[in-house]
């Protein structure tokens with residue numbers, strides 16, 4: 001199976017904290033302020049599910065969370081989390097096979113797209129775009145190699161250490177989880193192309209980690 005985190009599920013969080021301290025966590029937790037008091041939230045690739053506990057701290061009730069995760073081991077860990085009074089529907093599927101007749105107020109894709117080859121990234125972007133309500137929010141967190149100046153992406157290859165670091169990570173995750181990507185896709189053009197507006201943009205770990213809040217237009 002591609003993008004299979006089963007073998008490393010138990011160590012994933014420790015590995016992340018060891019290498020990035022809490023940058024990956026902080027990048028996601030900071031965005032949670034954008035969650036509504038009530039509404040439907042789709043989380044794709046939530047990993048061990050720690051984010052469910054962070055959500056419950058900030059929004060102890062009122063949310064219906066649909067949690068789509070492809071790894072059985074990650075899903076098992078997630079199902080043991082303290083979710084407060086929120087409703088969480090756990091869906092053990094690749095997002096490619098997920099569908100819903102109800103759209104979402106918020107979609108979260110934390111470190112999801114860095115797993116994908118370009119064709120899958122394009123397909124999943126379109127699928128999630130269709131699942132988000134007009135004026136809904138898309139909380140997107142991922143690695144970052146580019147610099148942005150006056151709305152344009154420049155310095156696409158980033159500094160040497162980020163490129164080297166990423167290449168090392170891709171080699172490790174190819175070996176440990178059969179991750180299909182070997183190159184980071186810049187997702188910004190997809191959001192810009194679909195007319196999303198940036199509500200917030202923040203960087204962590206010397207700009208190697210980017211967290212973006214995008215707002216879908218009213219079509």
Ligand SMILES: C[S@@+](CC[C@H](N)C(=O)[O-])C[C@H]1O[C@@H](n2cnc3c(N)ncnc32)[C@H](O)[C@@H]1O
Pocket residue numbers: 003004005016024044045046047048068069070071074093094095096110111112115
């Ligand atoms: C890099 S980990 C990030 C985990 C978590 N978001 C975090 O920041 O701690 C990527 C997660 O996405 C999941 N994943 C990968 N491909 C997926 C897919 N096609 N559909 C749903 N989940 C997927 C993996 O199983 C893994 O849990």
